[in-house]
Amino acid sequence: MASKAAPTRASSRAKVAAPAKTPAATRTTRTRAASKQPEDPAPAPAPKKPTSRKPLEKRDNVDVPSSSKPRSKPPSAKAIKQAVLQSDRESEPIQAYLRIRPQLGDEPSNSPYLVPISNTAVKMTDPQDTQNTRPQYRASVAQPGSSIYTFSHVFPPNTTQHDFFTKTTLPLVKDVLYGQSGLLFTYGVTNSGKTYTVQGGNEKGTGGILPRTLDVIFNSIEGLHGDGKYRPVRLYGVEPSDEFDSSPPRIDPEPDLAEVFQSLNVDGAEPEFDADQTSVPVDRNYEYTVWLSYAEVYNEKVYDLLADAKGDSDTQIHVDGPAPRGANKSLLLSRKALTLRPSPASDNPDAEINGKYVSGLRQFRIQSASQAKALVKLGNLHRRVFGTLANRESSRSHGMVIIKIIRGHRGERNDPTALQVSRLTLVDLAGSERTKHTHTTGERLKEAGNINKSLMVLGQCMEVMRSNQRKLAMSLAHEGTGKAGRMDTRDVKRTLAVLTESLMDYFVGESRVTMIVNINPYDTGYDENSHVMKFASSRERNHNDPRRRPRCHKFAEPGPARLKGPEVAPNPAFRRKVTISMGGGEKGRVVSQTVLDIVEEDEVKDDENGDEEDDEYSNPLIDALFDEIENLRLLLFESEMRAAVIEAETREEVMLEMEERMKMMEQKYSRRLMSEMERNEMKTDAKIDMLHQAGLFSSPMKVRTAKHTYSSEDEEEDVEMSLVEYGPEESDSDDAMNLSEGTRSRSASPLARKEKMNAAKQFRSPTKSPVKSPFKSPATPKRTDDEDDEDEDALDEDEDPMEEEDDDDDYNEDESEEEDDWTPPLPSSAKKTPAKSAKSAALAKQTPTQSTAKKSRLPKLANDLDDLAIKSASPSVASMSGIPKKKVMRKSALDDSDEEEDEGAAVARA
Numbered sequence: 010m011a012s013k014a015a016p017t018r019a020s021s022r023a024k025v026a027a028p029a030k031t032p033a034a035t036r037t038t039r040t041r042a043a044s045k046q047p048e049d050p051a052p053a054p055a056p057k058k059p060t061s062r063k064p065l066e067k068r069d070n071v072d073v074p075s076s077s078k079p080r081s082k083p084p085s086a087k088a089i090k091q092a093v094l095q096s097d098r099e100s101e102p103i104q105a106y107l108r109i110r111p112q113l114g115d116e117p118s119n120s121p122y123l124v125p126i127s128n129t130a131v132k133m134t135d136p137q138d139t140q141n142t143r144p145q146y147r148a149s150v151a152q153p154g155s156s157i158y159t160f161s162h163v164f165p166p167n168t169t170q171h172d173f174f175t176k177t178t179l180p181l182v183k184d185v186l187y188g189q190s191g192l193l194f195t196y197g198v199t200n201s202g203k204t205y206t207v208q209g210g211n212e213k214g215t216g217g218i219l220p221r222t223l224d225v226i227f228n229s230i231e232g233l234h235g236d237g238k239y240r241p242v243r244l245y246g247v248e249p250s251d252e253f254d255s256s257p258p259r260i261d262p263e264p265d266l267a268e269v270f271q272s273l274n275v276d277g278a279e280p281e282f283d284a285d286q287t288s289v290p291v292d293r294n295y296e297y298t299v300w301l302s303y304a305e306v307y308n309e310k311v312y313d314l315l316a317d318a319k320g321d322s323d324t325q326i327h328v329d330g331p332a333p334r335g336a337n338k339s340l341l342l343s344r345k346a347l348t349l350r351p352s353p354a355s356d357n358p359d360a361e362i363n364g365k366y367v368s369g370l371r372q373f374r375i376q377s378a379s380q381a382k383a384l385v386k387l388g389n390l391h392r393r394v395f396g397t398l399a400n401r402e403s404s405r406s407h408g409m410v411i412i413k414i415i416r417g418h419r420g421e422r423n424d425p426t427a428l429q430v431s432r433l434t435l436v437d438l439a440g441s442e443r444t445k446h447t448h449t450t451g452e453r454l455k456e457a458g459n460i461n462k463s464l465m466v467l468g469q470c471m472e473v474m475r476s477n478q479r480k481l482a483m484s485l486a487h488e489g490t491g492k493a494g495r496m497d498t499r500d501v502k503r504t505l506a507v508l509t510e511s512l513m514d515y516f517v518g519e520s521r522v523t524m525i526v527n528i529n530p531y532d533t534g535y536d537e538n539s540h541v542m543k544f545a546s547s548r549e550r551n552h553n554d555p556r557r558r559p560r561c562h563k564f565a566e567p568g569p570a571r572l573k574g575p576e577v578a579p580n581p582a583f584r585r586k587v588t589i590s591m592g593g594g595e596k597g598r599v600v601s602q603t604v605l606d607i608v609e610e611d612e613v614k615d616d617e618n619g620d621e622e623d624d625e626y627s628n629p630l631i632d633a634l635f636d637e638i639e640n641l642r643l644l645l646f647e648s649e650m651r652a653a654v655i656e657a658e659t660r661e662e663v664m665l666e667m668e669e670r671m672k673m674m675e676q677k678y679s680r681r682l683m684s685e686m687e688r689n690e691m692k693t694d695a696k697i698d699m700l701h702q703a704g705l706f707s708s709p710m711k712v713r714t715a716k717h718t719y720s721s722e723d724e725e726e727d728v729e730m731s732l733v734e735y736g737p738e739e740s741d742s743d744d745a746m747n748l749s750e751g752t753r754s755r756s757a758s759p760l761a762r763k764e765k766m767n768a769a770k771q772f773r774s775p776t777k778s779p780v781k782s783p784f785k786s787p788a789t790p791k792r793t794d795d796e797d798d799e800d801e802d803a804l805d806e807d808e809d810p811m812e813e814e815d816d817d818d819d820y821n822e823d824e825s826e827e828e829d830d831w832t833p834p835l836p837s838s839a840k841k842t843p844a845k846s847a848k849s850a851a852l853a854k855q856t857p858t859q860s861t862a863k864k865s866r867l868p869k870l871a872n873d874l875d876d877l878a879i880k881s882a883s884p885s886v887a888s889m890s891g892i893p894k895k896k897v898m899r900k901s902a903l904d905d906s907d908e909e910e911d912e913g914a915a916v917a918r919a
């Protein structure tokens with residue numbers, strides 16, 4: 010059934026062209042090298058006012074102030090603002106126009122959920138939010154409430170086709186005639202009016218932008234046609250043409266197919282559009298040749314819609330013989346998918362990205378608008394045939410009409426290097442559908458997925474690629490990083506939809522791109538439309554927030570080969586069966602049935618073109634991405650090294666600083682320790698002085714001195730407390746060792762401590778000390794009668810509550826115990842005799858007042874203790890016991906002058 014497909018004509022041409030001897034075959038030109046657009050001196054043909062000729066693009070521009078205004082008048086602020094806005098809009102990378110479809114007669118009358126609020130903005134309100142009047146709508150996932158979207162221009166429903174074309178497409182037509190490439194595509198959900206916008210309607214004057222473009226081109230180059238010696242090849246190259254290019258293509262659909270059409274009630278005839286009379290002024294020093302191709306992107310594959318035009322088609326229709334009456338008749342249609350190939354850098358050495366071209370896509374030289382329209386009609390026919398046979402209810406493929414213009418200067422007719430190639434591509438995108446909404450399954454699901462994939466990738470990548478190619482490269486790099494950390498180019502390939510790939514050079518280059526958004530505000534696709542609006546509105550297109558910037562790889566889905574997995578990969582042919590009932594005359598009666606096998610094959614790779622795959626992998630974009638990754642790796646390594654060095658230096662600095670600080674702290678604490686020691690020493694001196702002075706109570710001079718120096722009651726109490734502190738901390742303990750340890754802790758030397766203790770014992774034994782002793786003992790104290798008397802006297806005088814604790818008894822007991830434990834180092838002569846004690850007591854009784862006597866008792870004890878230490882030992886011993894040497898000396902001097910101490914001093918000296 011399926012006959013072997015003949016090699017494509019284009020590929021055979023390529024083989025011829027490759028070894029071309031003339032350098033012209035390989036020499037390429039670049040669109041951007043086009044000469045500067047001249048001013049528009051020539052007016053557009055305006056039938057009504059031929060005299061007032063103005064630049065054509067401004068003739069219908071409502072924003073331009075009327076020329077009737079006096080020129081001398083300065084522009085108003087509003088006009089300036091409008092001009093600024095206009096220039097802002099024009100500086101946008103992509104011009105986006107919104108066209109609102111009118112409500113058709115057979116549609117239910119609903120209020121539109123989208124209304125224009127200005128020339129550039131529309132307000133979209135969720136119908137579910139407005140009184141819930143349309144319960145048939147499913148829950149909206151869009152932002153509730155109203156949203157305002159802005160565009161370069163908003164065309165209300167009553168916009169005529171002519172006005173729409175003039176404002177949106179005519180600038181592109183001008184560009185292409187001046188050698189600048191451009192892209193226009195329509196975008197929108199199903200039934201929003203995309204095809205109507207591009208192709209037009211069936212009525213007079215409803216021609217779409219495509220036929221009007223052809224009209225304007227041929228109007229403009231009237232009389233300037235070139236001889237067609239060269240034809241465009243790939244994206245930017247030219248090569249010598251052959252006679253097939255010049256011969257008009259045949260438009261003769263096969264009779265069997267026509268029969269099928271007839272039976273399907275598919276009208277193959279296209280309406281005759283009235284031609285657009287617009288013409289743009291062009292440089293008349295140039296000659297122009299126009300070439301046209303028509304391709305279809307369906308299920309992520311590219312097909313040539315003009316394949317039948319010249320009789321050597323890849324699309325073949327076979328009828329399996331005459332079918333018997335009532336039996337099935339089988340037709341086989343087969344066509345091959347074309348591949349995208351990278352445009353070689355030699356074609357355009359100046360370009361950063363050379364883009365891809367559809368290898369094997371035919372192009373025809375056209376010499377009139379009607380001829381071009383006939384070709385388009387043929388392409389539409391094929392599109393409809395395959396669409397119909399594939400059970401497509403709407404255009405589920407992207408139609409892509411490519412118009413190429415080669416212009417060459419008249420004076421350089423034979424110099425192919427002087428030729429300039431420009432392209433204008435008009436894309437009629439398939440309606441974007443949500444599978445959830447349309448309940449598609451199986452093949453339709455895959456188909457819908459691919460449509461949406463193309464739309465999403467196209468839409469989301471468009472801005473990224475155009476605004477920042479490097480960011481795209483980065484995102485692709487993240488997407489395609491393989492195991493070895495190196496990017497796999499095949500992954501990169503898969504991330505881009507075929508349509509996007511084929512249009513890539515428009516987005517990354519300097520070409521003008523125009524997007525037309527079609528919307529039907531009456532249908533039920535509010536959610537779909539709100540997504541379309543979100544993507545297409547200026548606010549989104551100009552959004553610079555990187556967090557909200559669309560990422561290509563997020564929307565990339567596995568291609569068909571991945572979806573089908575190994576089922577598809579080994580056999581690239583895509584085959585399906587369609588059953589068509591034919592000749593049904595009476596109701597429900599089937600006369601005959603036709604089964605169609607549609608085979609869509611991938612193009613067979615030619616062995617001679619085996620290096621094509623390599624070409625693909627040496628795509629300049631991929632190379633640039635690899636270079637970029639390498640550079641970034643290098644940068645990363647360098648910055649990591651720098652960071653490591655900085656960290657090490659910082660650590661060392663911090664360590665040194667810490668060391669310095671530690672030293673300073675050490676010094677500081679050492680100083681503090683020394684000062685603390687000095688302070689303690691001074692405090693001890695002061696205590697000792699107090700004790701001395703208090704002990705010299707009898708001497709009026711010393712009393713005066715003592716009063717002068719330590720007059721406050723608090724200080725005396727302090728002294729008392731310090732004496733108490735000399736006792737053991739465990740006040741209720743009667744262990745003598747506690748006392749000795751507590752004392753030891755405050756003495757510089759055990760010898761001095763023992764001396765002090767012995768002296769205290771000696772001093773205390775005959776007299777009663779007023780010091781409150783912390784020592785308590787349950788044992789009965791051994792007391793003498795004298796002591797008891799003294800205690801009674803003291804109690805009578807002071808009524809000290811502490812006396813109730815019988816401290817003295819405890820103290821005495823301790824003393825007695827200490828006598829057993831300690832061997833006083835002092836000479837026995839140094840011990841105070843009872844006579845001396847009695848004498849001291851007598852002296853105490855001579856005190857002028859009882860209170861003074863009380864005060865004197867406490868320091869006296871310590872004073873005597875020190876005296877004893879000083880006298881009995883030496884200044885060195887005293888210093889060991891914590892008494893400063895000067896104090897010893899001073900004490901000695903005082904003693905010399907004191908008669909009462911003469912005896913003691915004599916004993917000590919002895």
Ligand SMILES: Nc1ncnc2c1ncn2[C@@H]1O[C@H](COP(=O)(O)OP(=O)(O)OP(=O)(O)O)[C@@H](O)[C@H]1O
Pocket residue numbers: 109110111113166197198199200201202203204205206210402403404405438439440441527
């Ligand atoms: N501006 C318009 N004025 C009058 N009729 C219109 C307009 N736009 C669209 N229509 C009509 O609306 C219907 C749907 O339009 P069209 O087929 O162009 O939608 P579409 O977006 O191309 O749909 P699909 O994606 O399914 O092909 C058609 O009948 C068309 O004639």
